[in-house]
Amino acid sequence: xxxxxxxxGAGHGGVQAAASLREEGYEGRVTLIxxxxxxxxxxxxxxxxxxxxxxxxxxxxxxxxxxxxxxIDLLLGETVESLDPVGKQLKLVSxxxxxxxKVILATGSRPRVLPVEGGPLAGMLSLRSIADARAxxxxxxxxxxxxxxxxxxxxxxxxxxxxxxxRRVTVVEAQQRLLARAVAPVVSAHVAAxxxxxxxxxxxxTVVNRIEGDDGHVSAVITSAGERxxxxxxxxxxxxxxxxxLAAAAGIQTANGVRVDAQLRTSxxxxxxxxxAASYRHWFTGADxxxxxxxxxxxxxxxxxxxxxGHADTYSAVPWFWSDIGDMKLQMVGLxxxxxxxxxxxxxxxxxxxxxxxxxxxxxxxxSVNRPADHMLGRKMMGAGFSPDTQSVAGGSDxxxxxxxxxxxxxxxxx
Ligand SMILES: Cc1cc2nc3c(=O)[nH]c(=O)nc-3n(C[C@H](O)[C@H](O)[C@H](O)COP(=O)(O)OP(=O)(O)OC[C@H]3O[C@@H](n4cnc5c(N)ncnc54)[C@H](O)[C@@H]3O)c2cc1C
Numbered sequence: 016x017x018x019x020x021x022x023x024g025a026g027h028g029g030v031q032a033a034a035s036l037r038e039e040g041y042e043g044r045v046t047l048i049x050x051x052x053x054x055x056x057x058x059x060x061x062x063x064x065x066x067x068x069x070x071x072x073x074x075x076x077x078x079x080x081x082x083x084x085x086x087i088d089l090l091l092g093e094t095v096e097s098l099d100p101v102g103k104q105l106k107l108v109s110x111x112x113x114x115x116x117k118v119i120l121a122t123g124s125r126p127r128v129l130p131v132e133g134g135p136l137a138g139m140l141s142l143r144s145i146a147d148a149r150a151x152x153x154x155x156x157x158x159x160x161x162x163x164x165x166x167x168x169x170x171x172x173x174x175x176x177x178x179x180x181x182r183r184v185t186v187v188e189a190q191q192r193l194l195a196r197a198v199a200p201v202v203s204a205h206v207a208a209x210x211x212x213x214x215x216x217x218x219x220x221t222v223v224n225r226i227e228g229d230d231g232h233v234s235a236v237i238t239s240a241g242e243r244x245x246x247x248x249x250x251x252x253x254x255x256x257x258x259x260x261l262a263a264a265a266g267i268q269t270a271n272g273v274r275v276d277a278q279l280r281t282s283x284x285x286x287x288x289x290x291x292a293a294s295y296r297h298w299f300t301g302a303d304x305x306x307x308x309x310x311x312x313x314x315x316x317x318x319x320x321x322x323x324x325g326h327a328d329t330y331s332a333v334p335w336f337w338s339d340i341g342d343m344k345l346q347m348v349g350l351x352x353x354x355x356x357x358x359x360x361x362x363x364x365x366x367x368x369x370x371x372x373x374x375x376x377x378x379x380x381x382x383s384v385n386r387p388a389d390h391m392l393g394r395k396m397m398g399a400g401f402s403p404d405t406q407s408v409a410g411g412s413d414x415x416x417x418x419x420x421x422x423x424x425x426x427x428x429x430x
Pocket of ligand 1: 023024025026027028029048049050051058059060061062093094095096121122123124142143144169258261289290291292306307308309310312335336337338339
């Protein structure tokens with residue numbers, strides 16, 4: 016047992032897993048392998064500040080000295096090609112092999128590819144990595160007309176950023192509202208209204224049927240409504256797929272990602288999976304999920320380290336997420352799939368409001384626009400299992416806080 020833990024994927028989950036193993040007292044070897052050549056970096060700024068400012072540098076997750084100080088062997092620019100769970104060895108594309116006692120799969124996800132007539136062409140881009148962000152930033156500096164395919168968080172963040180930078184931006188979304196799978200209709204409508212007011216053109220219920228090119232470079236898109244929209248850059252943001260092929264090829268069970276149990280163990284002994292790549296039955300809803308958020312990746316990483324170091328915790332973190340779209344800070348807590356009643360606190364007209372989602376009497380999620388206090392309190396309330404009544408929600412932050420404090424004082428002391 017001296018080959019230690021090998022973490023595959025040096026993103027948000029992988030780096031946290033390495034840190035957490037040391038924090039949990041793990042003394043064996045820790046090897047972190049990532050296919051990108053640069054020091055691991057924060058992904059959220061890529062669609063926000065990074066593409067706006069040509070001088071912006073990547074925000075690294077940990078300084079280089081951190082890896083040396085923690086005796087973490089960082090192999091960058093190395094892609095794991097295959098994994099042998101029985102022989103406990105993995106192969107690198109570069110030709111080497113690495114033995115392991117345990118593996119944490121933290122391979123993340125990649126952008127869904129658009130199967131559309133006329134493509135692929137130069138100028139058709141998607142955003143996952145710093146290399147993608149650099150390509151978008153460079154081309155955005157040269158073009159006027161940009162089409163973004165997909166009205167999800169990343170597409171809308173990019174739309175707001177590039178439009179504020181003076182580009183003509185059109186968002187083409189197949190659903191009848193923006194962020195349809197993620198937020199309540201009132202939030203979708205609010206985001207759409209503000210983006211439109213800031214100059215972003217939004218085409219809902221619309222798909223791109225064909226792409227036109229000029230000398231191998233995208234020049235226009237033809238929509239399902241028959242409109243021809245000039246575009247020197249087409250950004251495809253239609254969701255991601257989990258990087259689960261490595262696991263599947265190794266005979267590990269997959270289903271919309273690598274299947275893991277409540278301790279993040281896969282179907283193969285000594286192999287765990289975390290973050291965007293992992294799918295699991297969620298403690299909060301009882302449904303199978305695969306979440307794509309920094310919180311999910313880093314909380315998974317902490318738990319994976321505890322599983323490896325012998326603690327039998329089960330995953331019970333409250334899910335949360337944020338997105339910055341122009342002048343809207345959206346913050347979400349909980350999972351709102353089963354929502355049957357919503358209460359809106361605050362005024363959309365003020366660009367500050369929250370939507371509280373309930374399933375029966377139970378609070379299952381809060382979406383906040385520029386109301387960070389609701390979000391922070393929401394995380395505490397949901398972590399504690401408290402569901403405020405309508406009156407407390409309508410009474411604003413102070414009333415909510417008072418109701419929560421009152422409820423806490425009435426809870427039996429832990430034994
Ligand atoms: C532009 C952008 C903006 C985002 N904004 C937000 C936000 O505002 N809020 C939020 O909560 N989340 C946001 N996210 C999502 C968040 O970044 C992800 O959920 C998170 O990075 C997932 O962490 P992970 O460790 O699972 O995967 P990643 O961080 O993607 O790391 C996986 C790493 O593994 C590498 N890898 C894959 N296969 C191999 C292999 N075979 N060998 C070696 N290396 C491999 C990948 O290249 C990658 O570097 C954003 C994501 C993007 C792309």
